Amino acid sequence: MKNQMNSFCARALPLAMAACLAFALGGCASPSHTISPKAQANAARENPPAPKDEDFPALDSAKWSQGTFPSIEALRAMRTGMGKDQVRELLSWPHFSEGLGGVREWNYIFHFRTGKGAEYVTCQYMVRFNKDVLTHGMYWKGPNCAGLLNPPAAAMVPAVVPAPAPVPVPSPAARHMSLGADGLFRFDGSGLNDILPQGRSKVEALAADIKRNFKALKSLQITAHTDRLGSDAYNQGLSMARARTIRELLVQQGIDRGAIGVAGMGEREPVVDCPGLRSTPALIGCLQPNRRFNIEISE
Structure with missing residues (x-):
């Protein structure tokens, strides 16, 4: 009887250890819950x-x-x-x-x-x-x-970022401007900490041009747009968050917060239509014009 018990324990111990290991691994690799x-x-x-x-x-x-x-x-x-x-x-x-x-x-x-x-x-x-x-x-x-x-093709060497091109100086008659979203924020980012150095320079230059050319600023409307990659809810949230961040940066540059309105349109108003469903470099590049900020100024 004693020998039988010893034999049973010898067989059961590895099985128990294997079960514990499987449980631990299962905890690591178990599927996530449904995403809403x-x-x-x-x-x-x-x-x-x-x-x-x-x-x-x-x-x-x-x-x-x-x-x-x-x-x-x-x-x-x-x-x-x-x-x-x-x-x-x-x-x-x-x-x-x-x-x-x-x-x-x-x-x-x-x-x-x-x-x-x-x-x-x-x-x-x-x-x-x-x-x-x-x-x-x-x-x-x-x-x-x-x-x-950021580049449309796979970059192999991090390149030195060139000085940003100057933002065209709007004349008093120019009430509508557009600013491309690419190069402003880090990939998928939307906060002040996510603005790239060249993006910050562009917004600062925009603020300087507004103060120089619109002396009696009545309103400045920032409308952010995304491409169609991602869910509707995600794109809506991202566009609104980015519009608010651009507003904060303009306020830091001396633009009156009370004059600035923000809106996020998500993917609802594209300016180009590109075929394809998979997020390939070619599709991302084709959809670039849709990722933008429209700025309307009144004085």
């Missing part, structure tokens, strides 16, 4: 502060220290309001030991070829999730890495 348009819209409105460089984990603390060479197309497909399953499908698992449950941050090590043999540059990328376990912020460590997704 309301939850996506909430994620787009949250606009949390961006992390500082020191908030990124040290490279030598990575579990998968080799990193990966990501798809530029996959990175461009990242959006606020995505679940962990969707992020994992695009970018795979994070490269650091993030924990088993309740994880609100994933960190990656990404490499990009320079075009010079086997040479490459290394960047760190952070994805943060809100209380609904939806993305509400994607961040790069350092400004050079943040610019990799």
Whole structure:
């Protein structure tokens, strides 16, 4: 009898350990809950502060220290309001030991070829999730890495950003202006911390031109537009958040807040129509004119 019990325990212990391991792994890889348009819209409105460089984990603390060479197309497909399953499908698992449950941050090590043999540059990328376990912020460590997704084709080397082209000086008769959204904000960003250096320069130049050419400003209406990629609720929230941020930056430059109105139109008023459903570089480039700010001034 004793030998039978010993034999049973010898067989049961590995099975119990395997069951515990399967449970732990299942907890990591279990599917996320259904994503609702309301939850996506909430994620787009949250606009949390961006992390500082020191908030990124040290490279030598990575579990998968080799990193990966990501798809530029996959990175461009990242959006606020995505679940962990969707992020994992695009970018795979994070490269650091993030924990088993309740994880609100994933960190990656990404490499990009320079075009010079086997040479490459290394960047760190952070994805943060809100209380609904939806993305509400994607961040790069350092400004050079943040610019990799802006060109219409996959950029291999972070280029020095040229000085922004001067905003055309509006004459008193010019009441309508348009400002392209590309190059103003970091990819998928909408807050003051998400404005790129060249975008801030453009808005500051716009404010200077308004003060110089419209002495008796009565009203300034900012209407933000997006392309059709993403859900209606997400695009509506993103456009409104970006319009408010442009207003805040203009106020910082001395424009009267009481004279500025904002509106977000989302994807409802496109100026170009492009075929295709998948978020490819060609489609993103074709839809660029739809990502814009219309500005109407009255005095």
